Amino acid sequence: MPASPSSSAQAARIALARRLQHLRQDAGLTGKELSARCGWHPAKTTRIQKGESAPSDADIKAWCTACGSADQTEDLIATARAVDSMYVEWRRIHKNGMRKVQEDFYTLHERAGICRVYSSNAVPGFFQTADYATALLRSITDFQGTPDDVADAVAARLARSRFLYEGGHRFVVLLEEWVLRARIGDPATMTHQLRHLLDVLPLPSVSLGVIPFSAPRVVWPLEAFYVFDNAHTVVETLTAEINIRQPREIADYRRAFAELATMAVFGADARALVESAIRTLT
Incomplete structure (x- = not known):
């Protein structure tokens, strides 16, 4: 691993x-x-x-x-x-606000044919609604004490969603069930976000799997990571962004992703978990 x-x-x-x-x-x-x-x-x-x-x-x-x-x-x-x-600390990256790093991620998605994402902590940016992204980036800005450009950062983050619909991009996403149950923003914000997940789930560009609480673990929960094609992996920790370009390490993350996928449910079963989370909120 x-x-x-x-x-x-x-x-x-x-x-x-x-x-x-x-x-x-x-x-x-x-x-x-x-x-x-x-x-x-x-x-x-x-x-x-x-x-x-x-x-x-x-x-x-x-x-x-x-x-x-x-x-x-x-x-x-x-x-x-x-x-x-x-290895770059978030406070260094965000020293002038969060918009720039969101624009950098836009470029990564624009260039990648396939993006594999594992997230144990939040809905990925390209799936986020405006209210969810605002609540999340607001909490990060407050925690880090960095300049407040949340409105601009949210706009830059949401711009990535265009690649779900154009350019022949593919997004293979694995979420821990905890992501569906965590309260980011108020209940209305979470409900809207989860319903948006149901909307994007049938898209031809999207493969969305959810790892249930009850799934036997073959891979322990990891930090969120993004694998762009076979060339670049970005790992997000509490304090830093790590950029990995060494082929051997990228292969390790591809392997981890493949094993995490064996624990996930897709299609109707994934939809059922999202709908269950919505019922809990409403």
Whole structure:
């Protein structure tokens, strides 16, 4: 099963640090000699080589120049940026509000032919109603203490729903039954959201499965994750967004998704669980 995404990000940082360390060693330089050439304290070199401090673009350029390997600068900067984007705290992403990240997700959906989603905590954005999205994003903004642009963020989030109806996109979604029972917003908001799920369930672009409370677990409940084609997986934790592009890890998430699907019910049985949740609210 998938390893901790944060540990995967740390492993990537260590791999980058080792590349820089090997570059120094191949140049025949000690840590102190490299530090002198770069014009910084030796402690900084130690932190970078241990993966404790992320090097900036300027740091990498200075490092490569000091080692006589300026031709590797561009590749190492690209690698460092990819590592930096693997594990990004929500407060950093939302420092100017939530609209931008919603627009970024729009682009991911626009480019992907098939999107596989497992959610244990909320209805996915492309299935959300305006009131449900507003209640959810309002609670996130309040919790994080980030700038309030909820109205704009909701509009950007709801724009994704167009791909349910156009462009030949496919959405294969697995929801834990808890998602149907959780109260996000007031009862009227939840009722409207659940009825909207019934509306999208028959769409040709949608395969919606629900994992019942009573299903024997072959995979434990996981953090919500999105697999875009076979190229990119996004994992959402309480504090961060993790972007995974390593083929082996993406394959692990595909495998987890396939096993979660064996626990889910579809079609009429999934509809029955949604209708049961509606009756509870009304």
